[in-house]
Amino acid sequence: MRKCLNCNIKIGGHADSCPLCQNSLTGDATADNWPSPSRLRAQAFLYKLQLFLVLATIAVGISLDYLLGLNNGTHYSLVIALWLIVFEFDLSANIKRLLVISRTVSISTLHICLLLLLTGWYFGFMDIAAYMIIPILLGAALLTNLVFAMTDTTENALVYLLGNIFLVIVIYAVLMAKRIDTGLVWTICLMVSFVSLIGIIIFKGRKVSNEIRKRMNF
Ligand SMILES: [Zn+2]
Known part of the structure; x- marks a missing residue:
């Protein structure tokens, strides 16, 4: 010094x-x-550059689609615009708040799942989205949060892991209740949830009950 x-x-x-x-x-x-002012300036420039590219893509896409009629019956430009707008919101939320990786992983995964469902419904691959891609994404987010919950000392990951496990169990229960065939991928995802839950209770037992008590306010 x-x-x-x-x-x-x-x-x-x-x-x-x-x-x-x-x-x-x-x-x-x-x-x-x-950080030095020049680095902050460079970051601000990069942010503006990506925002410009995103908005330009949306504008060009909608122009080609609606004004020139360059589509084959489906308005792809709206789907692209929706994905990009959600991406922009997630990006600016991450810039404004302190980056917590498990929160970013969980929220981005949820948004991508919802966008996939909508896109699949619009383009006719909803079954693949709902019974293949979404359980794989949720399972991957769950394992990522499990690694963070086991290793990080700030314990932010634990609540996202528990939320992730809860979500998979609820979705599976709803599918079962409606007598919809859940398929192999959802079943594997449910097994991963249960194994993660058992692991986290055994290795972080006290912290899990503290976390639940803290979030439920009792
Ligand atoms: Zn001096």
Whole structure:
């Protein structure tokens, strides 16, 4: 850390002169305490660039689709616009809030599942979306959250893991109640949920009950 011998203070980062007396500093420079303005400017530029590309894609797609009639009966441009708008909302939510990986994984997975259902319904592959892709995505998110719940010390992942397990069990129960054939992939997803639940209770038992009590307020 750099030092000002005149003021007898230590200064982080790699400033050349003392911010108080302008004396030159001695000692080794350390890493900066905050990102440099040029890096923040670069990030702001990248954000604007992707926003521009996304909005341009939506505008061009809708123009080709509706104004020039370049479609084969399905308005693909609306589907593309929907995916991109949800992506923009998720991105800006992640920029504004502190990044929590398990929250990002859970919320993005939920949004992608809903978009897949809508897209599948519109283009006629709803069965593949509902009985193949969505259980695979939920299972993958569940395993990701399991890894974070087992390894992270801040315990943010635990509530998302429990939510994920709960969601799979509820969906499976609804399918069963409606006497819909759940198919192999959902059954595997349910097994993964149960095994994760057993694992998390055995290895993080006290924390699981604390977390549930905290969220339920009792
Ligand atoms: Zn000084």
